[in-house]
Amino acid sequence: MRFFSIFLIFLIISGGGCKQKSDDETEDLRHQKLLGRANLSRIKDLLHKLASPEFGGRGAFTKESKKTAILIKNSFIAAGLQPFKKSWLQKFSVRGKVDQNVIGVIKGTSEHYIILGAHSDHLGNVNGKIYPGADDNGSGLSVLLETAHILAKGKFKHNLLFIAFGGEEKFMQGSQYFVRAKSVQINKIDYMINLDMVGRNFMEISMEDKIPDGLGVLTSGVEYNLEKLLLKLAKKENLQLISISESLLRKFGPDNLYYDAIPFSRKGIKTLAFTTGLHRQYHTPQDTIDKIKFKKLIRISRYISRLLIKLAKIESIPKTSQPQNK
Numbered sequence: 001m002r003f004f005s006i007f008l009i010f011l012i013i014s015g016g017g018c019k020q021k022s023d024d025e026t027e028d029l030r031h032q033k034l035l036g037r038a039n040l041s042r043i044k045d046l047l048h049k050l051a052s053p054e055f056g057g058r059g060a061f062t063k064e065s066k067k068t069a070i071l072i073k074n075s076f077i078a079a080g081l082q083p084f085k086k087s088w089l090q091k092f093s094v095r096g097k098v099d100q101n102v103i104g105v106i107k108g109t110s111e112h113y114i115i116l117g118a119h120s121d122h123l124g125n126v127n128g129k130i131y132p133g134a135d136d137n138g139s140g141l142s143v144l145l146e147t148a149h150i151l152a153k154g155k156f157k158h159n160l161l162f163i164a165f166g167g168e169e170k171f172m173q174g175s176q177y178f179v180r181a182k183s184v185q186i187n188k189i190d191y192m193i194n195l196d197m198v199g200r201n202f203m204e205i206s207m208e209d210k211i212p213d214g215l216g217v218l219t220s221g222v223e224y225n226l227e228k229l230l231l232k233l234a235k236k237e238n239l240q241l242i243s244i245s246e247s248l249l250r251k252f253g254p255d256n257l258y259y260d261a262i263p264f265s266r267k268g269i270k271t272l273a274f275t276t277g278l279h280r281q282y283h284t285p286q287d288t289i290d291k292i293k294f295k296k297l298i299r300i301s302r303y304i305s306r307l308l309i310k311l312a313k314i315e316s317i318p319k320t321s322q323p324q325n326k
């Protein structure tokens with residue numbers, strides 16, 4: 001009898017395990033139709049452009065910032081997003097100077113929103129020197145745009161909002177404005193996910209190149225089950241997910257550390273802020289394109305896409321192969 005029950009338990013566990021695994025694999029195969037759209041040369045081209053002298057370091061409230069906004073808008077259109085509330089640009093002004101957020105949406109069937117955000121500005125031209133900001137935040141912005149390209153053909157239950165925030169380096173002007181303007185009802189935002197500096201080895205300033213696949217995440221209000229999901233999905237892209245704290249970042253960076261998830265977490269919205277952390281070129285003219293890990297950016301784009309597929313509850317994936325017109 002004892003033997004029998006142990007045997008039975010074994011059957012249940014192993015049976016359940018197998019089924020779960022195959023479900024997971026089937027789901028993965030389905031999602032590959034979208035994930036397979038990730039494109040290394042597209043992300044390279046885009047980030048080279050953003051970090052080029054032509055974009056002058058993308059200073060907030062400058063003509064280069066407007067130029068960056070047009071590039072983002074065109075990339076959203078190419079991906080297949082829709083404008084948010086009929087306009088791609090959400091303008092805001094500070095002491096008479098105007099800047100903008102660029103917002104695209106994949107419309108869902110519910111009233112809920114999942115937000116993916118990354119700031120588009122950097123420090124611009126300081127005393128005649130261009131600060132290219134390849135990592136800060138050319139990297140996060142490129143991942144945001146690549147994720148839009150990956151997901152735009154999917155149909156989701158919840159609305160997916162892609163926001164390139166302006167004026168982050170001037171004390172989070174764009175994200176503060178978005179929240180203050182009640183662009184979306186606060187209680188309809190399920191999660192805000194932020195990407196800021198994701199193009200390097202993990203915390204190079206202290207670890208150098210010891211954790212090349214490391215990706216830091218700083219969360220607020222996130223439930224245990226989601227933390228488990230974050231780790232599970234990271235493994236699928238060979239990313240080493242590392243939970244970090246603001247105090248760790250402050251230890252190696254500025255005391256007045258801020259990022260675009262803050263205005264959202266202050267309103268009680270669950271936030272996840274992804275970053276590969278600080279390095280010696282942070283806020284210097286040496287934050288250049290040659291130090292960016294492009295293949296890692298693609299893996300992060302796929303990872304964020306996997307996460308959004310889950311959070312926004314994907315409903316269907318249209319066939320990716322289009323009939324060829326002769």
Ligand SMILES: [Zn+2]
Pocket residue numbers: 119136137168196197
């Ligand atoms: Zn930044």
